[in-house]
Amino acid sequence: MGHATHPAATEVPKSNYPLMRTAAMIPMLALLIFAGAELARTLNYPVLSTLIFLPIVGSAFIILSNRRHEALIRWTALIVSCTTFLLSLPLYTNFDKTTAKMQFIERYSWIPAWSAEYYIGVDGISVLFVLLSALLTILCVTVSWTSVQDRTKEFYAALLIIEGSMIGVFCSLDLFLFYIFWEAMLIPMYLIVGVWGGPNRVYAAIKFFLFTLVGSVVMLVGIIALYFATDRSFDMLRMMSTDYPFHLQMILFWAFFSAFAVKVPMFPVHTWLPDAHTEAPTAGSVILAGILIKMGAYGFLRFNLPMFPEASKALAPAMMVLSVIAIIYGAIICLGQTDLKRLIAYSSVSHMGFVTLGIFALNTQGVQGGILQMINHGIVTGGLFLLVGIVYERTHTRRIADYGGAASLLPVYSALFMIFTLASIGLPGTNGFIGEFLILLGGFTASKVLGVFAATGVIIGAAYMLWLYQNIFFVEINPGLLGHGFRDIGTREILTVLPLIILIFWIGVYPNTFLGFMDVSVQNLLARLNSAGQANVAWQIIEVVK
């Protein structure tokens, strides 16, 4: 943090106050979180239901409150999201890492006529996403604190509804319930992009909605077909242990693929993502990059792999090829971007290519790396969008050419940005390294050729991120920037990105904390895949290529 005490600090005298204030607040906050976690651990409550419904209740409270009381609305949103996060901590402390079974199960009859149940629970694959969703929502609230001024009430209400439904998606063990949450979050997300977004927001919002909806309705047909094939049951655990005929598996694989591939987004259907990410307000971009697109990859892990294992094996080579195309294509497109957010958006396409590559490598390293990389991408890209949002609030421009030399104007900010840049590149010591390394290891084991191609994505990734960093922070000071009377990043903003920085180094240095959660579940998933029938011709072709 040498920048802060640099002689330049005399010109921008207040710049080190926020740092000191932040430093003073960290022990207090850590103590609070610790106390909250201890308290939550001793309390006895249905954890997952609370996490789903507390934000929704909070959102209802906001909707019913008077729109003139903006401070009240903001504080409500903050308190609700913080409470949700604290109440989610038992998932971390009380989670049994030695079993692949579902935990924190709640099961009630819901629609007996269709045998749909309110059935939720988490295992090692989903638990981390629940925690990440709860964490990122807090950051979305704080980063929007001053930037959202128009229709504040609707904004925070929508944000909290998204939180509830995101957590619902990751917890659902009933296919009907899953679909409800999966689709329900489209509504607030559509509004967040379309109402509070950038100049081209309306186009981006409707494109996002239609792409996702078309994918989802095809999955809906698949869900109904699966329901009848499972003897009129929506029980996902039962589906995971049923062996469906191969041709049905293939059809259902594609049906589910259509929804998940759009969400991830995989190569040919990724075009909604740059528009939506770019035009969304900061909080929207963070949610989109951090959680929403993870739901697609999570879907592959939760549905396609365990429910259609033979089809997954047969189609894995095709999926891996699509992933590698996304990795390289996304990275190359990044090199040509002139828009800050658009560049980060395309880098998501590339990074999510790594995730799907790892998943469809169908081996331990690949799948674990895929899951970890999803978390990493949520942290790093979420963080980058937060930081871009912070500077956008000051300059109101996203053109890279409008920046330059920002390091001397915003020393603390540029240091923070550097951390995220390096994590995005995958420097050893940061979380990005662990994830990409595991995935490349897994991918290489599955197919050497594809592994090599994927590795080039890392190199191009370094190229565009460093180029971006250089153009924004180094080079000569852009005279256009001086007019803004810059304030460096403030306490609220530092606190917003701080948790992510801690996580970057935590995962980078000691990933076992997180890998430990998923280990048994991933082994279980792979055992299910291996016990299914032998792979077919397509896989043998890959063997030859190796």
Place this chain on the structure above:
Amino acid sequence: MNIPYPDLTPVIPEIIMIVAATLLLLIELIAENKRPLGYIGIIVAAITIYLLPSFRGEAFGGMFISDAYSVYFKAIILISLILTILISLRYLQTEHADFGEYYSLLLFSATGMMLMASARDLIIVFLGIELMSLSLYILCGIKKQDPRSTEAAMKYFLLGAFSTALLLYGISILYGLTTTTDIYLVADYIRTTQATPALMLSMVLIIVAFSFKISAVPFHMWAPDVYEGAPTSITAFMSTAAKAAAFAVLGRVFFTAFPVFEPYWTTILIIIAILTMAIGNILAIAQTNIKRMLAYSSIAHAGYILLAIIAGTNEAMSAMMLYLLVYTFMNMGAFAIVILLEKGENIADYNGLSKSHPFAAALMLVFMFSLTGIPPTAGFVGKFYIFMAAINAGYTWLVVIAVIFSAISAYFYLRIIMNMYMKPLGETVGIMPSLGLAAALFISAVMIFLIGLAPSVVL
């Protein structure tokens, strides 16, 4: 000659309605203020709903039947009637169409629909259709000073009369072949015979006549014009209750009278359903008038419901009934918002509504998402059930087509939301809140979420 006195118990709900409608006509003569007539209508309809389940059985030698199927449809019709009256109370005054006959005609029309739901004889079907349609023709033109309203009434009358003639023609051919109008006896006859051209012709004529009533393509041309010109409250009534009644007959007649010909009429209906979904959803995109847009949307929804008829299982029938109930609430809600705005017919009138009237905009948002079929609204539950029934009956490919069109429909429903939430506020459109409208909106919105989250209450 000793004519046995018929057992009228099953018909009591209809009798109550007819008596009330006639009484309203008389009271109208002395009433200065016409609103209390509306209140009476609501109370009568509510009592009738309450009494419905307790009057079961057959009457008039089996021509009329009151069973679970008809009770459900009658409940939908009466709910639609109540909501229609609620949204009419204030609207009629502002439109200077505050005639007492309005409420009386609504009740007559609803009675006709109830007869249709209970008909087990083609004569009763015809009686019901005539009672319903004749009342609706007048109601469409009740804004006498508005040429569009008159035009709508004229158009509806001409095309309606045409379709009734086709129906009569079909029935008379059928009678000529089978010497009966009782649909069970017709079925018995058909079972013992071949598919002669005359028989097929009569079936096709009946299909065509009902396609007119449910505004299925290619017999949908009247709907946009009539929906646009008619008073908004009547449009809402026609698009919900009249459609439900027509589907009630379609469901009963085809399964009872022509089960042997199922392969034939399902083929015809599949073509009609695909065309209906395609034309309805695609043409709705191009509309600038919200009533016309909702007319095309109503055509498209008829297409989804036809899927249930095509599937033809018991499950599909209950899916159809649930869908019509759900559709009643969401469509009524949407029309109630159109009425709520002083100037709400053009889609551009909704620009920036979320800023000037956030609550009205939020309600419209709910109705639009429900019409699109996005959870957790009732619209999703309705669609899901129909798709489930159709897939179970083996029509997966048809459901794939339906979901694609359903995704396309999102575009024009979202356009309203886009205008309300994402466009800058144009000239401020005033609203005319009233207790009746508020009640109708409240009931619709609550039911949409209730059915959407806990469908067990109506399953």
